[in-house]
Amino acid sequence: MKRIIILAALISGMLYTAMAQQFPSFKPLRYEEDYSILKKDSSNNGWYPNAKYNPLSSDGNVYVSLGGELRLQYFYAKNDGWGDEPEDKDGYVLSRYLLHTDIHTGKHFRAFLQIQGSMANGKVSTSPVDENPLDLHQAFIDYRTGVNSETKLIFRLGRQELSYGSQRLIAVRDGPNNRQSFDAAKVSVINTKYKLDLFYSHYVAAKKGIFDDGWNKDVQFWGSYLTLNKIPVLQNIDVYYLGLWRRKASFDDGSGRELRHSAGTRIFGKQHAFKYDIEALYQFGNFGDNNNKISAWTTSANLAYEFTPIKYKPEIGLKTELISGDKNYGDNALQTFNPMFPRGAYFGLAALIGPSNLIDFHPSLSFELTPRLDWNIDYDIFWRYSLNDGIYAPNTSLMYSGKNSSNRNIGRQLSSEFVYMPNPFLYFRAEFTWFKTEAYLKDVTAGRDILFAGVTAQIRF
Template sequence: MGRLRHSPVLWHAAILYVLFVVPAAIGQDPGAMIPEVSAGPLEPAAKPPPPPAKAPPNPYHDPFYKNDFRYLDDPNFVSRDPFDVLKRLVPVPGTILDLGGEYSLRLHNEYNLRLNNRGNDFLLTRTRLYADLHCGEWFRVYAEAVDSTSSFERLPPRLGEENRWDSNNLFGDLRAWQDSNGGTLTARVGRQELDYGNQRLIASAPWTNTRITYDGARALLASKTWDVDAFWTRLVPLAQHINNDHDFDQSDPKQQLTGLYATRHDRPNETIDAYFLRLENRNPVARGGDGVVGGFDANTVGGRWKGRRDAWLWEAEGAYQFGAYGHDRQSAGFYVVGVGRQFDAVPTTPTLWAYYDWASGDADPTDRRRGTFNQLLPQTHIFLGLGDIVGRQNLRDVNFQLTARPDPHVTLIAELHLFWLQQARDSLYNNAGVPVRTDSTGRAGSRVGQEADFTAQVRLNQHANLLVSYGHFFPGPFLSQTGGSRPADFLYTWLTFKF
């Protein structure tokens, strides 16, 4: 903590905290201040009215195009939320319009997270505004704008930390088929976020200040047993946001993501996924100590099984990857195995997980075979340490997670990660899949380091959420012998307000 410096940003964040969090907390249940009105003793008895409809615990989802405010259509529902006036609007007969968005502030105090022995204190802001228009049951248009900024930085902003007013989602849905059992087939075309499974391979990456998005087309089949998505898209690269640009984001025709993703969800407390994903990039890309190669195509076939029985929980996911990396033949893979247990009889009902996360590396960088797993376009922040120092490439990670809920609105999380390289002659890759340290001789060994993270999340109400995280990274011999590295510290404070 000694390396976390004070800055005027803290005062700025404190003022915004008072402006946003305190009013949100005070207004958490405005309905509690409204007294009940009962019939007087001289009035005739009346048939009791039907019970008022209740709002779901959280109608907001991620991504926003999954938000569901249909409970407002119930005539017995009594609205006490001031933002309900923006939902279920009827611009013209036969249409329904939802309006909303999010404003977030995230304060970073960092030291050496980029392995450069330098500190950085800065403030990220993000504004998202959306409009969701349904025309009957068969057609829909969804649009979402985003404005992301970074202030007070001492180092150049990372890719994705800045993006001035642009489109994060802009697509149309056409329902092509629907049966009496609720099955549907929908065609979606336009700009859209993608989130699949547990987001280890394909995610919109909500931690990134500018979320990952794509231009393309999808076919979405939903039934009581399976949900199946087939898609062809082009990536909207984060690199075009450098220098705080104001240009409309363009997708890259040289970076294409296609695939088929199926999820079985009819079994209680159990989910099964199966998928084929192909990521093609025809731009020059870095390859550790070997410089630059002329693109790649990574074909990934895998599955995931997650479930629960009584107090025991488990998750397993794995995939094999083949294709080409420059002139090399790709043959790689990854797997994750986790076992957890929830202790219901213990105060705060803690849950303990133990995970082993493995991604293959390249044993011999000089041959014509590429053994390094390509992590595709994932969400690594919640799986591989909150410092975002490593990615799921050439990696072994033994990690433990303890979660406790001292209050229904408060969640506490403690994590410990032990990192090794899977192959000592391959590189260490960061959370974006970019090689950051390499020893092609392998003499530096494979011990990357350890990371301890602590998080407190407070759900003030269905609109406001406050998250505070602190972590410390202990460098291992590999980093010490490939350029040196001091310990890394970080402190994040993140406030979001949805409306």
């Protein structure tokens, strides 16, 4: 642990010398960063500019770009699992590093390689999402070509991250310690007014060993995702179809093979100080040996208004979701919504509950205390949508059955965080969550309130 802290301090000190120069901003998907702009600026010299853009040809079109991330987190949880998990009085430390190489060989070809290491120290029980010491996270090749002056095609093959929309369904899962990826073939059509992705993939299941996240035959995922921009009044629209096949899926009503299709749309944008993100989708298919019919759905609204003229620029927000659950046990039908591959911290920071069989009401308030320091507060109220279904974890696995309680009220969650970004390279966060158990959780667990606190330090380069 001490070695990691020393390494982070050294990297931070070296990056300080590069801060006076302008570089493209870091992106959630690191392969979307483009440092070819540095070849036009001869003043960019030194170790960091050379690491981001190292030309290998006289014209500068063949180059290598290096980058990475180091993240350290300390968490303390009281009454983890609402009192069902062993008590840990000391807390635990999570560490993650990501290192990548981006190789461009001219205007058409590109290769991207990224390794990931995730460690959990002091945690009572861990999963591969917490601890995966060293593995190949991404390794793909691109072929790019232009259709016309406004449209280009990208053909991508290999292990890669996928992220779409608000990450309600497909995310990089950055909150947990181990990000997720897919072995995929993808075609992208990109225009100033739209972007269309077509892909077929196998989900990469994380394992606790070294370089053992191999080919996964048990989960197949495919789809198309279209984003339309500059639409009158509505501004931006997503329209998508997603297909999922799992060899074995488990829900409160049973387990078995799952074939699920999802069709949905999302409208999002900003009008002056008002921001909106509204989404609805429907799922159909079959489940289990008896080909039980799937009929599930969800709707969500995420609205926010920023009072820009006021000191600290307060922003009030409201999120609300209806997420279907199974209507009846043993009726040869399944109405439980499957969020597939969502972001880990779906409701707040602590990632206690996943988005299945829920009614969620989620007001929030945020302040910009300084240009580099934000303070966010949110309050969540959870109910079960169906009394004949349980509640699920963020990874869609069943946590507690609905068969042992007739109560709908799950609980309330209050979270607060301070986020400090002194420069583009460094990120710090302090967070606190209190979860108040209500009738359902008191029926199916020890029923204790959860207190969760943590600090995060991250450096990107």
